[in-house]
Amino acid sequence: MQNPIFLxxxxxxxDNKVRLGRPPEAILEII
Structure with missing residues (x-):
């Protein structure tokens, strides 16, 4: 169940960012 943005x-x-235990918000900032 991933956000459409990840598509x-x-x-x-x-996935690597999530495995590191970082919140989804941090991933969006990196993108």
Whole structure:
């Protein structure tokens, strides 16, 4: 269950950020 925004970005990168324990907001800032 990933946000539509992640569909346009590398899923692997987003998954790595999530595995690090970072909040989704931090991922959006990186993108």
């Amino acid at each position: 346009g970005c590398p899923v692997v990168v987003s």
